[in-house]
Amino acid sequence: MLTYNLQLAWRSLFQRRSLTILMIAAVGIGLGILMTVRTMAYQARQLPVGEKSYSLHFLQMDGRSVEGDAFEQWFEGDAITHRDARMLMNADTAARQQTYLWKTDVIVSSEDRDLLPRRSSGLVGLSNFFEMFDAPFLYGSAWSEEANDSAEPVAVISKDYNDYFFAGENSVGRRLNLGTHTVTVIGVLDDWRINRRYYDMTFDPAGRDDVFISDSLAQEFNLVRTVQMGCYGGDADQAGDFATNDIQGLVNSECAWVLFWAELNSAESIQEYKQGIERHMSAQQEFGRFPREDQTYFLTNVAEHIELVGQFRGRQAFLQLMSNLFFAVCLINAIGILLAKFTSKAREISLRRALGAKKTTIMTQHLLEVAIIGILGGIVGLALSYVGLIGMRNIVVYSSDYTIAAQDIAHAFRLNWVMIGNAFLIAIGSTILVGLYPIWRVCNGKPAQQLKAQ
């Protein structure tokens, strides 16, 4: 019976063909716009390092003077001072591992004079950064742990830079210039696709770091600091100087500018780590630091960050609302179209009932028809959302004055199997939902009246 119903449902699509096309178009267009926005929202909420997003914790400690309101949320707070970062690195903590980093801007050039230098976003950190944040190596490796402190002139570069400066060859041992300084390439990263640059708290979906060097080397080269600096009291006046010139002053200051991460794999270790932080702050308070009574600190994981950052606000939230409303309008239209389509078949349905079809059989036939329309609407909707996502991606590229390359943000506008499955579920589910009333109407018509002689 199911096969017969399926045959009838399929045939019915070709009766009153214009209504079928209209119905598919209504579902498809509404779904296309809905899935464009939903895919963007979905990709924005994607965790950048899978399960590790729950174990990588970002530490903030409020070392400000007593003036000013207390920070209530992690996103209000600053990073930590270089001094605290160093002390915590040397402390015995519950973390599986800890690291810290800061950002710089540097002009990179090679010995090949034909290649134009590139202005690069650089990451300054420790050798365990790569393992901690799952950065894959194509060639070589990170610098040694000893090199963290010895300012050994070595650097890890991105695959893109390796392709540009060394034509994709294994460049380990080759030289690059960072500004006026020369370093040796010690490692080349493979394609490191993360949907957001979460580790430097910019959450930039497009930006990428191309050069990675140790903290000690960056200090020796006195590379510019491009992180946000929380300098208060006497340090506030010197923030500009700290950013570009006096690095030793900055390292020894009470400015919070170092991004500190701890890998904590269990609730117990988190608890224990927090206790360690509280002990550290109390101990430092005795030296006149952390003057605030509340001793505020935040220990938040990547998943928490993404939950906040991934939320659609402002223009995006409006877009989301409009796409939902538009889809609802399309579905309401679909009810009318289905009613018209099914009403035109009332006589045939009455005849089938007279000849022995049960109401449930007629209902099944029409549910199948509606489901097929849903599937076809889903296909149209997916095709439209594919085009819509390309359009939205191009708008972002255009809005950035082409400083962002389309391929760098492609992941934020990409349909994946989850979204494709979602699209079909929404399409089939919603068409069945809007089809319920027309189907109920058509199944509960009075056959005798329809079959009366005309």
Next chain:
Amino acid sequence: MLKMNDVSKIYRTELVETHALRNVNLEIQEGEFVSVTGPSGSGKTTFLNLTGLLESFEHGEYFFDGQNVRGLHDAQLSRIRNEKIGFVFQSFNLIPDLPIYENVEVPLRYRGMGAKERRGRIEHALSTVGLTSRLGHLPTQLSGGQQQRVAIARALAGEPRILLADEPTGNLDSVMARQVMDLLHEINDNGTTIIMVTHDPELASRAQRNIRIFDGEVSVVQPLNTDVLVDREEKQSAHV
């Protein structure tokens, strides 16, 4: 075959209550050919629809093939319609998009019959009405008389106990009408009970019994001439 005791049918709207049938008391034996006559709007079609379980009724009892149909739910009524009742309508009611074969197939599909058995029954039914060569034609490619014969074949394919015909010749010219009537009599001769609504007194007179409905009431029921049934049984026995 069927028996009605005080059956009434009322159509209600917000303003009006219309008694389509009032206290119908009737019994029809298996194998009878009964004509139903009456003026327009008298309740003939309502009576036929009610007999064919396409309409519910408010009062009384209706026994179909010994079973009280009052209170049966949709699936049970559908099954009875599918297995025991054949319908022939004035306007043929063939499905225009389906070829003749598939039109005749419809009731058999809802019976869940296998493809081989369906084919056998369809070919037999169409040969009975003389349309074997038109299996692949669409209804619109046939004349009115042929379409009505297809409708009869559709009713016959299910081998019903009773065939309900609502003005089966109403849309046909006299020659075709005679052919269709001959066919119905042939079917009745083979033992199928037939109830036929008609306006035509001549066609009505060819039935074994006539039921006259006036203003929703069965006003005249000719007594059953049981000789006809006995004669036919004897003929059938002799044939066997």
